[in-house]
Amino acid sequence: MHLLIRVAEIKGRCPVYKKGDSFKLENGYRIVSDIPLCMHSLAALMPYYNALRVSEPENWGLAGKTDKTKAYVQCLDPSQYTDGGTAILEISKVDDS
Numbered sequence: 001m002h003l004l005i006r007v008a009e010i011k012g013r014c015p016v017y018k019k020g021d022s023f024k025l026e027n028g029y030r031i032v033s034d035i036p037l038c039m040h041s042l043a044a045l046m047p048y049y050n051a052l053r054v055s056e057p058e059n060w061g062l063a064g065k066t067d068k069t070k071a072y073v074q075c076l077d078p079s080q081y082t083d084g085g086t087a088i089l090e091i092s093k094v095d096d097s
Helices: 039-045 049-054
Strands: 002-012 022-026 030-032 071-074 085-094
Touching: 002 049, 039 071, 039 085, 049 085
Parallel strands: none
Antiparallel strands: 002 022, 002 085, 022 030, 071 085
16 A cells, blocks of 8 residues: 655745645655655654555544545745745655555
């Protein structure tokens, strides 16, 4: 099982991502991306990425309000203080094929 990470929303002005950007985590450790990645977003994923591969987002308090199969986290940039942008990341499981 792989994870697809998609930028669902940006609060403020993100210098790296735009809404709809995405990348994949394959086999629990391999990042596959055609776009540049931001360390703030990777830091937000670190505590959860392995758990989300093998369990449900609801078990971790990360499930979406309307779609319980998707998890949501946000990057660590406090946009209201830095004049940057906070990216909201949507995480979903995708089949290995």
